[in-house]
Amino acid sequence: MPQNKSSRTGAPGVETIYAPQYLSTTLGMFILVFLVAFEAMAVTTVMPLVSEVLDGKRLFALSFAAPMASGMLGMVAAGEITDRWGPKIPLFASVAVFLAGLLVCGTAGSMEILISGRILQGIGGGAITVAIYVLIARAYPGSLHAKIFALFATAWVLPALIGPWLAGLIATFIGWRWVFLGVMGLVALAFCAIIPALDRLPRESHSELGPVSWKRLLLAGLAGAAVIAMNLLGNSGGAWSLPALLAALLLALLTIRPLLPKGTFSVRRGLPATMSTRTLVAGAFFGVEVYLPYLLREDYQLSPDRAGLVLTASALSWSVGSWLQGKLGDKLSNSHSITLGALASTVAISTALLTAVYHPPVAVLICGWAVGGFGMGMIYPRQNVNMLKLSAEHEQGFNSSAMTLADSLGTAGATALGGVIFATAAAGWGFISVFSFCLALALVLIIVSPRTKPAARPAA
Template sequence: MPLNRSSQSTERAESTIYAPQYLATTLGMFVLVFLVAFESMAVTTVMPLVSEPLDGERYFALAFAAPIASGMLGMVAAGEVTDRWGPKHPLFIAVAVFCVGLLICGSAENMQTLIAGRILQGIGGGAITVAIYVLIARAYPGHLHSKIFALFATAWVIPAMIGPWMAGLIAVHLGWRWVFSGVAVLVVLAFCGVVPALKSLRSTRNPDLGPISMKRLVLAGLTGVAVICMNLLGNAQGRWSLLGLVLALAVALAAVRPLLPKGTFSLARGLPSTIMTRIFVAGAFFGVEVYLPYLLREDYHLGPDRAGLILTASALCWSVGSWLQGKLGEKVESSTCITVGAIAGCIAISTALATAVFHPPVLVLVCGWAVGGFGMGMIFPRQNVNMLALSAKDEQGFNSSAMTVADSLGNAGVTAVGGVIFAMAATGMGFISVFSFSLLLVLVLIAISPRTKAVARPAA
């Protein structure tokens, strides 16, 4: 009888990501993800303050776009290395590169130096995400994956709500340089919590894999450059801008194909369809969200503070959805959570479209977009859980990088296409046209989400 009680106690302890053997790693990874997210949000607030003393107004757009391209390179490089040697050394290097980039930005005396730091930030930040995914696969049992990814969702939601405000306070009272340099110090402290888990992992070379593919690294860089071009052309008008966007999109799709699992674009069951759902959900949801404050200002004459409340409501419901899917764990299949999230996204985008057409009370849009936030909380963590469940051990790095690349491509690509649609739409039809386009994407997402279900591949 005492043995049974002891076994039950051990089982209960191992059913939480806060068990003693996981606590330091869990908290360390949470703070790392939080700081990477905070930095991406904070830059939006402080960049106007940065560009003025550095005389860099003409480089303003590039300062935002550069980390997108370098992030793709960091994601793919981390995937290549982690499959061959494990996440230990890649995560050390990624954190070091990220911190060096922050310190360069914090000490920059001109805009060119700051952009160089932003490029290193992108490489390090992209690699950190991929290495952490692999660390989760190696350090936590499968039944805890939904819970740890739910926690990571919170690590992104909190900066979305308070990041710009905190960055503004730091910039006003301490100076904008501390938004970069101060975060570098915190990153090092957070990483100390992850070090013990990394030390326990073996980093021997996987003999079944050949050398790192330089072709994939080149294609990752090319994809990033194409995404930058799409972003720069997204809000431009005219026939040549449209042709340039189509060309950049074609280059991005051609270059990204070898960076994704085989069968992704043909919607093969299991892992390929899981990766494809990330492209659609990131594109459809964020492709609408960027226009909501604009819609509320133009059609409802709301100030930025009140218009921002709709995004806050969505972020809070995102946390609720993430918590719920983590609580459900293995009781509900990942494919079911993905489908539920897609349906919730459809409700949200339909509400946004109806708001643009019929102009109901603004509370209708707030409630509808909150439903969408809940759906994203259900779908995003479970896409990651499903990806790891369907990955062989020597493919965890590649598939993790594929998921993050798909996220960036969907978000940036659809936002760019939406910008052209908005610019070319007839007067008064911009919001309706963009939201209709995103609604079409989310309907496709609902159709393909059941294809994410497949028998998990055994670990090598």
């Protein structure tokens, strides 16, 4: 399999991402990822208030589906550009688009305008993720990749812990508009810390790749439209929604397939299987997690703050798992880390299913879901590390884009299907049906996770 050239970058023997030559880049990327994640969490908190103030309750679901869909376009565009000219241009452009989205949302006078800002946020946020993945490949030696992705996991976990609370305070005492406007300066400052690393990168021009593929951009747009349809259908209910949802899912699969490495759907060993595991684990884990607060409220009559403890426990253990895999480094292979994460996620989903059936003490679910969070911390960073390891330099943008698309496909597909399954299940069987579906995905994940290890090369 092709190997990237990042091992030639950086000083030999450096074992920390906080070395002087990396410090500003590390902190800048961490803050940038943190702010993108914070926005995602904060908007969830304030959107009910925003839709009420702007008289846009009918567009509430679209305010979340739109940036998820437009993010696919941003991911593919960033992948196309980074493979041809490196990560500098797409990072400048994506941060500018993200800032424009924040400005539009923060000054919106109607729900329609706010959704247009959310679309810009989605494009910018999706492109930022892809460009940062490629920057990591170019600016850090391969031995530090597990550590930098572990730090990024923390950048996503912290907003899950403080984002809703902080957004609530901002909306209550300053105003909901500052949930968008208040982070603009911080985004700009974080990006400024990354600019020196971008300036140090050699100029690139892979003319052999040809011009940017408009076909891929069109396919990304169609895939985004399919994701919007899946999201809306998954929350609509009704007997007709399942066949319509399956049609939208088929459209999403057909349009995304050319945007993924060949062999992803057939789980070919190595890079394609790595993409497959991202779709499966995202669908299995998040397909269950969105229902856990609902389960605890319906079956245990817990208040929202107490029901949220299960998500807090998972977020904390996710950070621990991510730290551990980064600490182990090459002592634990990427394939073994992915398999361990798959096993832990399956334990967590099984615990959720048993909770829905037998209603044990809540502590059982909290502990079980914490195991799942630990597993996600083990699996997510190593999927990214494995992807970069198995990517040639001129493919890093395409494959980084594919990884984020695989993630979006798994999350959107499983939550949408789960919504229809829940709505159409017999009385008392909603949670059991959804969790059983996600458990099936997790079991498939266990089976295919060893295939993330590339086939051995034949002896010369």
